[in-house]
Amino acid sequence: MSAGSRAGDVILEVSNISLRFGGVKALTDISFDVREHEIRAIIGPNGAGKSSMLNCINGVYVPNEGSITFQGKTFSHMNSRQVAEMGVARTFQNLALFKGMSVLDNIMTGRNLKIKSNLLLQALRIGPAEREEIRHRQFVERIIDFLEIQAYRKTPVGQLPYGLQKRVDLGRALAMEPRILLLDEPMAGMNVEEKQDMCRFILDVNDEFGTTIVLIEHDMGVVMDISDRVVVLDYGKKIGDGTPQEVRNNEDVIRAYLGTSH
Numbered sequence: 549m550s551a552g553s554r555a556g557d558v559i560l561e562v563s564n565i566s567l568r569f570g571g572v573k574a575l576t577d578i579s580f581d582v583r584e585h586e587i588r589a590i591i592g593p594n595g596a597g598k599s600s601m602l603n604c605i606n607g608v609y610v611p612n613e614g615s616i617t618f619q620g621k622t623f624s625h626m627n628s629r630q631v632a633e634m635g636v637a638r639t640f641q642n643l644a645l646f647k648g649m650s651v652l653d654n655i656m657t658g659r660n661l662k663i664k665s666n667l668l669l670q671a672l673r674i675g676p677a678e679r680e681e682i683r684h685r686q687f688v689e690r691i692i693d694f695l696e697i698q699a700y701r702k703t704p705v706g707q708l709p710y711g712l713q714k715r716v717d718l719g720r721a722l723a724m725e726p727r728i729l730l731l732d733e734p735m736a737g738m739n740v741e742e743k744q745d746m747c748r749f750i751l752d753v754n755d756e757f758g759t760t761i762v763l764i765e766h767d768m769g770v771v772m773d774i775s776d777r778v779v780v781l782d783y784g785k786k787i788g789d790g791t792p793q794e795v796r797n798n799e800d801v802i803r804a805y806l807g808t809s810h
Contacts, residue, residue, distance in 0.1 A: 556584035559760055560605070560728060565614035567600055567784075574600040575611070578786050580779045582728070587754055587761045589771045591795075592781035593804065598764045599641065601781070602730050605762070606638045607631040619727070632661055635727035639717050641736060647706030651716050654705050655691055658723025659684045691719045695749060711742035718749065728760045729753065735767055743767065747774055772796065780804070 560582040567575040575597045582588045590598050603609040605616060610625040617623075618634060626634075637658070645654050692701050695715050700708060705716055714734060721729055734750065735743045751774055753759050765771050771778060772792040780788035780801050788794075788801040795801055 558582065559584045559619060560762075561617040562601070562605070563615050563617065565601070565604055565611045565616070567597075567604060567609060567611045573784050575604070575781075575784045578614070578781070578784075580786065580789055582760060582762055583776075584760055585754065585758055586776040587750070587763060587774055589763045589765060589775035589778045590781065591765065591768070591771055591778055595783070596781040597784040598781055599732055600784075602638065602732055602762070602764065605631075606636055606730055632724065635725070636730065637721040637724040637726035637728070638730040639714075639721050639732060639734060641733045643713055643717055645705045645713060645716060645720070648704055650702050651697055651705055651708070651719075652685070652688060652692065652701045654716055655688045655719040655723050656684065658720040659688065661724065688719075688723055691722050694722075694752070695719050711738050711745070714738065714742075714746065715749070718746075718753075722753065722757075722759075726759060728762060731761060731763045731765075733764050733766065735765060735770060743770065750774060 558581045561579075562581070563579050565575055565578045566573070578597075578601060580588075590601060592598055600609060604611045607626045607628040607630060615622050615624050616626070618636070646657070689701075692698055695718065697712060697715055697719070700712060705713055708716070718731075718734065731750070735746050738746065747770060750761060750763070754761050763771075763775065775792055777790060778788070778792055778795040779786060780795055780798070782800075782804040787804055788798040790798070
């Protein structure tokens with residue numbers, strides 16, 4: 549059963565979002581929704597405003613107009629910590645991993661918001677702090693097993709191939725136990741085998757954890773294969789929204805992005 553067939557109520561609603569940088573319009577009056585448990589893709593040519601849209605959702609940018617409703621609460625803007633505490637995790641196009649730290653320790657950083665002990669107790673690793681750290685490490689070990697990177701758990705991330713580093717980045721986001729996972733070009737720079745692996749993990753995260761996923765991706769084959777619904781941006785405006793099949797047959801999308809040969 550696909551996620552689309554079991555998609556629930558709307559969990560995230562973007563309403564009339566506009567974003568400007570000086571005189572440049574990055575986004576103009578964008579509206580769309582995301583349903584629980586679905587994989588929702590955002591596509592469009594370079595410069596279409598896709599990453600800016602994710603940055604508005606997770607509090608990096610403050611939109612000039614519009615609102616975002618998450619789990620029934622409406623905000624004109626939120627800061628990144630608020631968003632994370634509410635259950636939204638994000639990966640980025642450019643990896644921001646701690647290259648000198650091990651795979652396990654990098655993924656552990658995704659547990660920071662879950663840690664209740666103060667810094668002194670954490671540093672001393674005594675009493676409740678030690679027990680709490682053990683629980684968090686056990687959770688991280690399960691993610692490492694899930695992503696099939698057990699052999700690299702003690703390896704400094706900087707020594708790993710690019711495809712495995714992207715997997716670690718996904719693991720760090722999963723360590724936050726997000727309700728919604730924002731993925732910014734998770735397959736960028738990957739070879740065919742790495743893309744297949746990442747597609748499998750994204751589908752498994754969506755299916756086994758029930759995580760709602762909002763995905764930016766340029767590989768149209770990937771988008772059409774794994775997405776339940778697709779929203780299409782072009783020059784900061786929405787030009788299409790619907791199932792992969794509906795978007796594939798949308799004349800505006802064909803002209804702007806897919807090419808007439810499609």
